Amino acid sequence: MKPLKITLKTPIEEIQRLRSTAKIYIKRDDLNGLLISGNKARKLEYLIADAKNRNCDTIITCGPVQSNHCRTTVVFAQHFGLECHLLLRLHGKQRKIYTGNLLIDRLLGAKVHYITPAQYDRRNEIMKAYANGLSKKGKKPYIIPEGGSNEIGALGYLDCMKEMKNFIKEEKIEAVYCAVGSGGTYAGLLLGKKILNLNIDLNGIIICDTIEFFKEKIYKICETAIDKFTMGIEIGEDDINLIDGYVGEGYGIPYPAELKTISRLAKLGIILEPVYTGKAFYGMLNHVRKRKYKKVIFIHTGGIFSIFAFAKDITSAIKRTRGVGGKELRE
Ligand SMILES: Cc1ncc(COP(=O)(O)O)c(C=O)c1O
Known part of the structure; x- marks a missing residue:
């Protein structure tokens, strides 16, 4: 299957001045575009290609209110002239002022519907019913599952593994890490690891x-992809290495050690966010130490806009580590 390629190729950089027991490289998928950015963009290059091949004119997807996936979908839809409908999970009432990803969703004209957490548990059923409604109005809807995580979206991360293959071999990388939020990124990387026969540990840090x-x-996801695209590989559940212990109190709830990591990395020029990459990076640092790895890659899956929705937590973290600061200048 051919993707609609609009992202930029991303570099792998060594994180300098990190003071870790291992050399940590970072695959800068956060730099693959501006509004079109992060891991969701790689998945959407395939998903939107599929929607176009099926002559669909409307995209429906879902996610939490600050979903990076939803924001990236809106940008793709706009870029390719498709209508975009979002079903966003909202706890309680919507704030009066939009922020983060939601601000971008609304600015770009997405048709937003808020749904309750109980409705979100039935998201696939609800999206189907919603799509039926649009079909009756003459639209041709295409449903993208949560996080773009299915056998089609996962192909984007098979590509990412292909991009990293030579580096992994030349630098003798022992492990690759990523955050796991809906599973598609990890699934694609695993397909890539198997197809390319790479001798690495693929470690996913779950964030919910x-x-x-x-x-x-x-x-x-892997089994469906292997079947559908006749990949000729086998995957067992033992191939899936997942790490728990970094969720904290729950999805999207930051904790002090994570915020400290975000603060520390920001000083090195790398912005992580509290929902996915902050927890995954903090988890990776601990895991690398335990496993005594010497060279690893962390995949930076993006998500920068959500930091604005966590302004309060991040402000407190900055004040804790760097003092209140910002006094008036005395001339
Ligand atoms: C910034 C970011 N990183 C990581 C993930 C997790 O990727 P996946 O949903 O493919 O597991 C997501 C979305 O869920 C995300 O938005």
């Missing part, structure tokens, strides 16, 4: 749900 939940989901 449970290891069992994601093992099953990732396995299913």
Whole structure:
């Protein structure tokens, strides 16, 4: 299947001045575009290509209110002249002032509907019913699942592994790390690892749900992709290495050690966010130490706009580590 390629090729950089026991490289997928950015863009290059091939004119997807996936989908839809409908999970009432990803969704004209957490549990059923409604009005809707995580979206991360292949071999990388939020990124990387026969540990740090939940989901995505695209490889549940212990109190709830990591990395010029990459990076630093790896790659999956939705937590973290500062200048 051919993607609609609009992202930029991303570099792999060594993180200097990190003071870690290992050399840590970072695959800068956060730099693959501006509004079109992060891991969702790689998946959407395939998903939107599929929508176009099927002559669809309307995209429907879902996610939490600050979803990076939803924001990236809106940007893609606009770029390719498609209508975009978002079903966003909202706890309680919407704030009066939009921020972060939601600000961009609204600015770009997405048709937004808020749904409750209980409705979100039935998201696939709800999206189907919503699509039926649009079909009756003459639209040709295409449903993208949460996080763009299915066998088509995962192809984007098979490509990412292909891009890293030579580097992994030349630098003798021992492990690759990524955040796991809906499983598609990890599934694509795993397909790539198997197809390219790479001798690395692929470690996914879960930021919500449970290891069992994601093992099953990732396995299913891989199996469907292997079948559909006749990949000629086999994957077992034992191939899926997931790490728990970094979710904290729950999805999207930051904690002090994570915020400290975000603050520390920002000083080195790398912006992580509190929902995915902050937790995954903090988890990776601990895991690397335990496993005594010497060279690893962290995939920076993007998500910069969500930091604005966490302004309060991040401000407190800055004040804790750097003092209140910002006094008036005395001339
Ligand atoms: C910034 C960011 N990183 C990582 C992830 C996790 O990737 P995946 O959903 O493919 O597991 C997501 C989305 O869920 C994300 O928005």
